[in-house]
Amino acid sequence: MESVRELKELQRLMASMLFRPLDAKWRMQRTTAAGARTADAAAGFIKPNDRLTSFERLEIYNRQYWFRVLDCLYDDYPGLRAILGERKFMRLCRAYLVKYPSASFTLRDLGSRLEKFLRDEPDWAAPRAAMALDMARFEWAQIVAFDGPSKPAITMDDVLDTPPEKLRLGVQPCITLLALDHEVDHFLQAVRKRDGDVLRGEASNAIDHAPKSAGKKSRLRPPRIAKVFLAVHRCENELYYKRLDPVAFQLLAGLRDGLTLDTACALALGGNPDPALAGELRSWFSEWSELGWFCKFSKLQSP
Amino acid sequence: MPANPFNGHTDYGIGIGLRVPHYRHILAEKPTVDWFEIISENFMVDGGRPLEVLDRILEQYRVVQHGVAMYFGSADKLDCEHMRRIKRLVKRTNTPWLSDHLCWGSVDGRFTHDLLPMPYTFAAAKHTAQKIRAARDILEVPICVENVSSYAEYHVSEMTEWEFLTEVVERADCGILLDVNNIFVSSQNHNFDPLDYVNHIPHHRVGQIHIAGHSKFERYILDTHDHPVLDPVWKLYEHAIRLTGNTATLLEWDDRIPTFDEVHGEALKANEFIERVESCAA
Numbered sequence: 001m002e003s004v005r006e007l008k009e010l011q012r013l014m015a016s017m018l019f020r021p022l023d024a025k026w027r028m029q030r031t032t033a034a035g036a037r038t039a040d041a042a043a044g045f046i047k048p049n050d051r052l053t054s055f056e057r058l059e060i061y062n063r064q065y066w067f068r069v070l071d072c073l074y075d076d077y078p079g080l081r082a083i084l085g086e087r088k089f090m091r092l093c094r095a096y097l098v099k100y101p102s103a104s105f106t107l108r109d110l111g112s113r114l115e116k117f118l119r120d121e122p123d124w125a126a127p128r129a130a131m132a133l134d135m136a137r138f139e140w141a142q143i144v145a146f147d148g149p150s151k152p153a154i155t156m157d158d159v160l161d162t163p164p165e166k167l168r169l170g171v172q173p174c175i176t177l178l179a180l181d182h183e184v185d186h187f188l189q190a191v192r193k194r195d196g197d198v199l200r201g202e203a204s205n206a207i208d209h210a211p212k213s214a215g216k217k218s219r220l221r222p223p224r225i226a227k228v229f230l231a232v233h234r235c236e237n238e239l240y241y242k243r244l245d246p247v248a249f250q251l252l253a254g255l256r257d258g259l260t261l262d263t264a265c266a267l268a269l270g271g272n273p274d275p276a277l278a279g280e281l282r283s284w285f286s287e288w289s290e291l292g293w294f295c296k297f298s299k300l301q302s303p
Numbered sequence: 304m305p306a307n308p309f310n311g312h313t314d315y316g317i318g319i320g321l322r323v324p325h326y327r328h329i330l331a332e333k334p335t336v337d338w339f340e341i342i343s344e345n346f347m348v349d350g351g352r353p354l355e356v357l358d359r360i361l362e363q364y365r366v367v368q369h370g371v372a373m374y375f376g377s378a379d380k381l382d383c384e385h386m387r388r389i390k391r392l393v394k395r396t397n398t399p400w401l402s403d404h405l406c407w408g409s410v411d412g413r414f415t416h417d418l419l420p421m422p423y424t425f426a427a428a429k430h431t432a433q434k435i436r437a438a439r440d441i442l443e444v445p446i447c448v449e450n451v452s453s454y455a456e457y458h459v460s461e462m463t464e465w466e467f468l469t470e471v472v473e474r475a476d477c478g479i480l481l482d483v484n485n486i487f488v489s490s491q492n493h494n495f496d497p498l499d500y501v502n503h504i505p506h507h508r509v510g511q512i513h514i515a516g517h518s519k520f521e522r523y524i525l526d527t528h529d530h531p532v533l534d535p536v537w538k539l540y541e542h543a544i545r546l547t548g549n550t551a552t553l554l555e556w557d558d559r560i561p562t563f564d565e566v567h568g569e570a571l572k573a574n575e576f577i578e579r580v581e582s583c584a585a
Contacts (some may be wrong), residue, residue, distance in 0.1 A: 006319045008378035010459070011410040018415055028413045049494065051522040057455040060523070065415050102414040105385055106344050130342060149349030171442040174350060237352040277383040 010045060017041065017058060018065045019101050021094050026066075028059040069097055072107045076143060077114075078195060079135045079188040082220060083128055092124040092132075108147070111140055131223055134180040138188065138241075141176035141232035145239055148174030153292035156285060164262040170297035175233040177249060180185040185230060187223035194218060235291055247277065248284050260299065292296055305548050309445050309478020311399030315365065315551035320554070325563040326356055336567060338365040339398070340553045343403075344372050347388040357395070366396045367511075367551075369480075370403035372414070375434045375448065376421045377407040386441050391445055400445040400510055402480040405431070405468060420453035423460035423467035432474035437442065439477065447478035447510040452488035452517075452526035459510035464489065465500040478510035479548070482538040484526065484555075488517050491524045497535075501543050509547040514540055515555040529558035531569050539544045541576040549577050 001007060016033065023029050032041050039055040046054040073093045074081065081089040099121075100113045118125055118133045125132035148170050159167055171177070194217060229249035232241045244252070247268050254264030269277060288294060305316045316337035320541070321329075326334055328334070339360060346357050360366060370389065393401065406418040421427050439446045462470070472479055481504070483497075490497040514537075516530030532540075532554070544550060554570035 001422055001461075003427065004378050006409065006431045007422065007424075007430060010457070011407055014419065015410045015413060015415060019413070045457055045459070047458055049456075049492075052454075053313050054455075056486075056522075060413075060454040060525075061417060061419065068416055102416060103412055105382070105409075105414060106347065107416055108348070117516050145351075147348035147351035147353055152349075225415075234351060237355050248313055291407055 004132060013041075013045060014058075014061075019098070020062065021098060021143065021287050022063060022066050026063065028055065028062045043279055066094075069102065069107070070094070071109060072110050073097075073114075076111050077136065077139050078191050079139055079184060080132055082191045083132050083135055083222060084125060084185070088125070091119070095121070095124055099164045108143065111136070111143065115140060115298050128222065131182050131184070134178075134182045135188070137176075137178055138180065138184045138232070140232070141178060141230075142239055142241070145174050145234045148172050150234075150292075151295035153289075154294050154296060156289045163258055164265070167261040168297035169255045170259060171252060172233070172293055172295050172297040175231055175293060177244075177256060178226045178229065178230045178232065179249060179253075180227075182223040183224060183226050183228055184223045185228065185243070187220065190220050194220065225287045231293075233291065245280070245284075247280075251281075251284070252288070252293075255294075255297075258299065306548060307478070307507065307510060309447055309508055310401060310447050310551055313399045313551070315367070315399075315413055317570050317573050318365075318367070318551070318553045319566050320369075320553065320555050320557065321360060321366070322559050322566075325566070328563045330356070330359055332563075333363060334563065336364060338367060338551070338553075340367050340369045340555075343368045343370040343389055343392055343401070344394075344575070345386075347392055354395075360475065361396060363521050364397060365409040367553075368392065368396055368398040368401045369449075370401065371406065371418065372416075372492055373403040373438060374406065374408045375403065375438070376405060376419075376427065376431045376474040377409050378430070379410060379412070381434055381437055381441075386438065390442055393442055398444060400478065401442060402449055402478075402511060403475035404451050405471060406451045412569065418451040419543050420455060420457075421453060422457040423462045423464060425461060425470065428467055428470040428474060432463065432471050434478075435471070435475035439475075445478060445510065446475075448472060448475075449482050449513065450485050450489075451489060452482075452485040452492075452522060452524075454492055454525075456493055463495070463500075464493075466504045469504055472505065477508070479504060479508045480511045480513060481509045481550075482513035482515070482518055483543050484515040484532065484536045486525045487533075487536050487539055488526045497539050498542060501539060501546065509543075509550055512543060512547070512550050512552045513555055514552060514570075517547040527558060528555045532572070537576060540573065541580060543561065544577060545580050545583075549581065553570045 010032055020033060028038060030038055030040050042054040042058040046058050048054045070093055084092060096114055096117045099117060102110055114136045118136055122129035229244040229246055230241050231244055251264050251268035254267050306312045318338035318340055321341050333474040338398045345365065346353050404418045406421060408415050408417055408419055435446055435448060444522045486497045486500045514532050516532055518525045518527040556566045
């Protein structure tokens, strides 16, 4: 090897073999993606020793990769796992990671494209695809709320002098607003109650066991079908999710998307304001402001 | 050496890795610990509880950053966004030195989240050293590179692992984080004498030492960090500090983590070996 180009070729070759999914028995596949014998491909660049063949040495890394990434999704998506069941969840994760291998230095981001994957390939979650999508969005929102960015909060007093037709309020970037078709929030509470909360693992050099499995657990009723509007947020660095009134949701979503306060209110109230809502509006704003949900609006933040 | 340019001329004692299951105990009981090592990537976040905990730890303890994803050995260039995040954390922690692994782990922007062994070639050493120098220039803090445990070797390798390590650190003019457990694990997996490794590296460049536990399987050993340190590793540690001097030492325990006191007690066993070496030298 005499150049960085050759180094890169070697690393590409090895990575392609590590990213190849394990077989049903959690072993390295006998053939490569191109149909060649994996043993021959491994022998081409990995030395055997007196105890292990090239295949077996490479397999240690292949298994470690899959155990690590599957364990990560296992911990991050307990609700999705409960909806799909262990086997279907693992199949989904495997297909997802084949299509979207990690593109981030941190495993924290591993599920960042799961929503897109479930939208594009709902069959992996059939017949509960819609329910699974709701749960995946909800669980990703919690990861964002846990350690996502926040900006200095502004209060209503800070903006009293700006007329509503000119006032744009930002919503904290770590807050996710979700309009869902299933009561996944109640369902996840039931899952957590059943399973007990599990702390996320630390970075470690090696994993010596197959991905976690749930063992025998009592079955839970699937989430009920119902329109649910949620804000997933953090307060004093604790994670919360809060149900919102549909009007409140639309109002917040409008503000998040860059509408002026005036326009967001008009849109949320549907041009036909209920006088009783005026009092509610005041109380919502006061509560959201107290929770620190508002920040300076930035165009970059708006989707 | 105890204090040298590669650990920012500090003289830290025996530390342990800062791990989530111990947060509550540390923050409530404030135990006496020489220093904590943090996994940089766990705190390269934008907000929330991880940074709040870190700030509270920093109020009372000395912290050194240890990374797992700079991948000096990856053929890809250094990731500017990654470096920007590390630098932000360096400013927050004031780490006197920073370490990461002599390995690769990503290619073409895809991450394995593993510490993969390097091919021990001169071309790879030159490229790796250039990246370490570039990282040090950006981060403005001494860098120590850690030898990883490995389970595979490449046909293309042109030298031993310790020759490769030496080639890299001399070219980069950087420090070594000598992981004696990793040396032991690799020595068993690749049939070499671990003393040869420890004897033939530039001892004046060792800025820090790692100790840890491992798991023995029928045909290989895995670096699992889920056990106390085993006797052969302690022996290797003793041999290493005879050559390097009493160097900042850290116990890694990352899985099946017991109580804080148990982990700290295991780390403090290093004192027995330090005292023995010092009494022999006196």
